[in-house]
């Protein structure tokens with residue numbers, strides 16, 4: 001299957017190359033070209049060369065493929081660009097891995113040969129390694145070339161991959177979702193050649209779309225980890241400085257550091273809470289499988305416990321403030337020096353309210369969004 005946006009210089013030749021490769025491999029099938037509103041006659045050229053042409057008006061690499069997948073009829077789908085950059089000599093290797101039981105087989109241009117000039121230096125040595133590295137750090141797929149456009153998969157794996165991204169980030173989504181669904185993923189070398197025609201890849205916007213996708217798709221790394229870290233550091237500063245100044249390594253830490261601690265505590269909790277909302281929503285909508293973090297949390301956390309804990313925190317802060325006020329009154333409203341406990345009380349009350357309302361919101365998400373059994 002070949003997505004195509006204005007590839008008149010190459011599309012017909014690619015269709016013929018794909019057909020020849022299928023004949024040589026002894027497999028029956030068809031070449032499908034998904035035309036994305038080309039204005040250069042690509043669709044006609046593809047049809048003339050023997051392809052079935054599917055039309056998709058919504059622009060984008062992902063949108064094109066999703067339309068093509070919906071129209072596909074074969075059990076195995078092989079993906080490649082319509083620009084002539086992928087060498088179909090790799091086709092038998094893809095099919096072998098599928099026959100061996102892989103659900104998704106990724107091409108790896110780094111394991112194959114990259115023709116001089118086929119990949120801009122910045123993509124090959126900066127963009128691609130950074131994005132693939134991040135993808136593997138966050139989602140542990142073990143795939144070397146996560147943006148390779150030549151891939152093969154079983155059509156039966158489509159429902160598990162739950163693909164929905166319209167742009168170039170579709171390439172990342174497919175790998176991440178396949179890994180999340182526990183599909184068997186293989187990798188084979190593929191040679192990468194200089195493309196015909198003009199590139200449709202826009203380095204910065206498309207690189208950003210991948211990056212954005214990778215970050216937004218993992219609330220754990222985007223919110224939970226940094227939120228929890230800030231919260232713990234803030235709490236440590238706040239509690240350590242409550243009794244009075246502290247000297248660490250010869251430096252005096254005092255009230256200003258405590259203010260910073262209060263700030264970090266509140267910011268940390270906010271970020272943590274947003275992460276929990278995002279994760280709960282994703283799991284409740286079954287966009288993400290239930291993971292260890294959430295399962296452990298559910299064991300210790302319930303709406304009632306959240307309400308009780310939050311109220312308790314609020315009351316503690318309130319009592320401290322009340323105590324400060326009575327001390328002040330009993331001194332005849334004289335000079336007051338209670339900044340430390342006042343700061344502590346402020347954070348306790350704010351946190352308490354946040355815990356109460358976050359708990360309510362979390363359970364409201366679950367209640368209102370849950371799909372009927």
Ligand SMILES: Nc1nc2c(ncn2[C@@H]2O[C@H](COP(=O)(O)OP(=O)(O)OP(=O)(O)O)[C@@H](O)[C@H]2O)c(=O)[nH]1
Pocket residue numbers: 002003004005006007036059060061064080081082083085118119149168195198199200201
């Ligand atoms: N970017 C983009 N590509 C599309 C679209 N619709 C179809 N395509 C096709 O998707 C394939 C991938 O785009 P390319 O421009 O080859 O991107 P790339 O392979 O990452 O980069 P180069 O081959 O180096 O240009 C090509 O066959 C395009 O013709 C679209 O709306 N946007």
Ligand SMILES: [Mg+2]
Pocket residue numbers: 081083085149195
């Ligand atoms: Mg290409």
